[in-house]
Amino acid sequence: EDQVTQSPEALRLQEGESSSLNCSYTVSGLRGLFWYRQDPGKGPEFLFTLYSAGEEKEKERLKATLTKKESFLHITAPKPEDSATYLCAVRFSGGYNKLIFGAGTRLAVHP
Amino acid sequence: NAGVMQNPRHLVRRRGQEARLRCSPMKGHSHVYWYRQLPEEGLKFMVYLQKENIIDESGMPKERFSAEFPKEGPSILRIQQVVRGDSAAYFCASSPPREDTEAFFGQGTRLTVV
Numbered sequence: 001e002d003q004v005t006q007s008p009e010a011l012r013l014q015e016g017e018s019s020s021l022n023c024s025y026t027v028s029g030l031r032g033l034f035w036y037r038q039d040p041g042k043g044p045e046f047l048f049t050l051y052s053a054g055e056e057k058e059k060e061r062l063k064a065t066l067t068k069k070e071s072f073l074h075i076t077a078p079k080p081e082d083s084a085t086y087l088c089a090v091r092f093s094g095g096y097n098k099l100i101f102g103a104g105t106r107l108a109v110h111p
Numbered sequence: 112n113a114g115v116m117q118n119p120r121h122l123v124r125r126r127g128q129e130a131r132l133r134c135s136p137m138k139g140h141s142h143v144y145w146y147r148q149l150p151e152e153g154l155k156f157m158v159y160l161q162k163e164n165i166i167d168e169s170g171m172p173k174e175r176f177s178a179e180f181p182k183e184g185p186s187i188l189r190i191q192q193v194v195r196g197d198s199a200a201y202f203c204a205s206s207p208p209r210e211d212t213e214a215f216f217g218q219g220t221r222l223t224v225v
Contacts (some may be wrong), residue, residue, distance in 0.1 A: 031211055043115075043202050043216035044154070051211075087154065096159055096167040097142060097206065099214065103153040 003027075006088050006102035013109050016077050021086055021105045024070040029093025033071050035064050036087040038104070044087055047073075078109045113138070115205050115217035116185075123223045124193045132188040132220045136205030143186040144214060145178060148200040160186060161208075193224045 007022045025033065032051050036044035048057045050066040057064050061082065063074040073086055085106045089099040116135040124130050136143050145157040159167040160180035171178065175193075180186040190197055200221050204214040 034213060036216075043117075043218045046213050046215055049213050089154075091211065097210070097214075098144065098156045098159055098167055098170070099146075099154075100156065101146075101154040 004088055004090055004100050004102040006086075006105050008105060009103070010106040011108070013075075013078055013107070015079055015109055015111050018074070018076045018078070020075070021073040021107070022070060023073070023088030023102055025088075025090050026069075027090050027092035027095075027100070030090060031093055031095075032091040033066055034089045034091070034099060035071070035073055036089065038085045038087055047086075075107070078107075080109050080111055083107055083109045115140075115203055115215055117201075117203050117217035117220050119220060120218060121221050121223070123225060125225055126194055127192050130190040130193050130197070130222055132190075132201050132203075132222070134186040134188070134203030134205075134217060136186070136203075137215055139207060140205035140215075141208045142206045142214075143180050144204045144206075145186075145188050146202045146204065146216075148202060148219075150199070154202065157188075190222075193222075195224050198222055198224045 003026045005024050035047040038044045048064040053068045055066050061076050065072050085104040087104045089101045118133050143160045146154045148154050156170040158171050158178045175191045177189045200219045202216050202219045204216045206212050206214040
């Protein structure tokens with residue numbers, strides 16, 4: 001069964017303390033791995049798309065990487081405003097355009 | 112360029128009533144997706160539509176739920192005879208008429224069944 005697992009479920013960091021979030025997936029024929037950020041009461045906000053192993057993308061303090069089995073979202077020197085739930089999703093062959101989401105990682109950054 | 116617009120933002124229905132959720136995609140987007148997020152759970156795919164066509168409804172419950180995306184006007188997710196278990200946040204996303212592009216989400220409709 002196609003599956004997306006994110007870890008940890010929750011992460012508490014001090015401001016400036018870098019860390020990584022993990023997204024592992026088991027799908028046949030990956031057609032894209034997507035990272036979103038979701039604030040409480042809001043819709044998911046698009047961050048990155050990765051298509052092939054070895055690909056990396058960066059945006060401000062965030063950097064996403066992809067291997068054949070997992071993706072990492074690296075957060076460098078986080079600030080309190082980076083606190084949110086980070087969602088990983090995959091699109092796969094035979095799945096039309098739908099996304100399968102992981103349960104997310106709740107990140108809290110404290111000053 | 113307005114994003115994906117959903118309305119209403121909050122909807123309260125009594126058990127047995129009907130709920131209608133609306134979604135206007137981003138300009139230039141002709142693909143619409145509906146997802147449901149139960150409290151403390153992840154986003155679950157429900158249905159994927161293009162103009163006047165349902166492409167994939169593999170995530171839709173077999174009864175009481177329906178979706179449409181007419182030639183003119185917004186996409187509608189309709190839930191008949193709502194039950195307490197339908198209480199959730201319903202998100203709509205849209206994407207351009209191309210394969211393998213990112214989908215952009217609206218702010219959601221929070222349905223509460225009392």
